[in-house]
Amino acid sequence: MRALRMVGFQREPELMEIPEPVPGPGEVVVRVGAAGACHSDLHVLYELDASAVWQLPMTLGHETAGWVHTMGEGVTGLAEGDPVAVYGAWGCGRCQRCLVGMENYCEVPSLIGGGGLGLDGGMADYLLVPHQRHLVALPAGLDPVTAAPLTDAGLTPYHAIRRSWPKLTPDATCVLIGVGGLGHIGVQIVRATTAARVIAVDVKPEALELARKVGADHAVLSDDNAATAIRDLTGGRGADVVIDFVGATPTMNLARAVARPMADVTLVGIGGGEIPLGFFTQPYEVSIATTYWGSRGELVELLALAASGRVSTEHTVYRLEDGAKAYRDLHDGVVTGRAVVVP
Ligand SMILES: [Zn+2]
Ligand SMILES: [Zn+2]
Numbered sequence: 032m033r034a035l036r037m038v039g040f041q042r043e044p045e046l047m048e049i050p051e052p053v054p055g056p057g058e059v060v061v062r063v064g065a066a067g068a069c070h071s072d073l074h075v076l077y078e079l080d081a082s083a084v085w086q087l088p089m090t091l092g093h094e095t096a097g098w099v100h101t102m103g104e105g106v107t108g109l110a111e112g113d114p115v116a117v118y119g120a121w122g123c124g125r126c127q128r129c130l131v132g133m134e135n136y137c138e139v140p141s142l143i144g145g146g147g148l149g150l151d152g153g154m155a156d157y158l159l160v161p162h163q164r165h166l167v168a169l170p171a172g173l174d175p176v177t178a179a180p181l182t183d184a185g186l187t188p189y190h191a192i193r194r195s196w197p198k199l200t201p202d203a204t205c206v207l208i209g210v211g212g213l214g215h216i217g218v219q220i221v222r223a224t225t226a227a228r229v230i231a232v233d234v235k236p237e238a239l240e241l242a243r244k245v246g247a248d249h250a251v252l253s254d255d256n257a258a259t260a261i262r263d264l265t266g267g268r269g270a271d272v273v274i275d276f277v278g279a280t281p282t283m284n285l286a287r288a289v290a291r292p293m294a295d296v297t298l299v300g301i302g303g304g305e306i307p308l309g310f311f312t313q314p315y316e317v318s319i320a321t322t323y324w325g326s327r328g329e330l331v332e333l334l335a336l337a338a339s340g341r342v343s344t345e346h347t348v349y350r351l352e353d354g355a356k357a358y359r360d361l362h363d364g365v366v367t368g369r370a371v372v373v374p
Pocket of ligand 2: 123125134139
């Protein structure tokens, strides 16, 4: 079969011919319908040298959906051809976090995070999934191309927003910084699951246009006046929830500057920024947290939300043969929505 593989640090991924995986006991092979290209893959390829801890070559892709292909001994309740999304965080399956479906926060230290994150991922004709618990049935009407990006680019904002639901009351304001692959889904998730007002922030006018198109109440250009503009829009109070999908020092400073007392400030983007933390650096009872991915149960909820038509993804489709170009375009910032690779 064909697979788009990471072959070395700071090298472009390569399309290779490798043997089709054979499922062992408890394992499932998924025929890939679509696999999303994520910004974090670029970090792995060009910024963090994962080759020291991961065995290369490794097939990329941690956002996958497709159909059950073959099953190993002991797999029950699935049939060949069943449409599935792959829950991408593969933990130990036995610790307390894994047992409640939060394998993204598995407590057993491991540098292997899942397919495409240490093990072979979904940018191939077939994907070996080590346990059927990682498979979530696709609801009727949701195709793999739409579903694949939801498993990460959708699940990550869904989790970040869902944890702050109690603060997203009808009189509340939610500020989302960065309207890219995650942020444009985030806007829709806030709109579909709460009655809070959405203010989207970005440096690019076309991103602000996308934010308005997908339901943001206000779109604010990220410049020196952004904090004042957001304060003005909230009658001087500030935001109840701020989610930073960028994570650079300026966006983190903006996030804190617009937080109201008791607000949640959630850092999702891995832009590498840092801000000092002290007693007087933010209003009282502001909670600052990072989040990583989401739970299996939340993926089930999000797929249901997408199947209902209330959340959709913008995506650009590439053939598997053009997978390296998908990453090049992602790197150059010229992809509209999510880049999705289809075998
Ligand atoms: Zn990702
Ligand atoms: Zn675990």
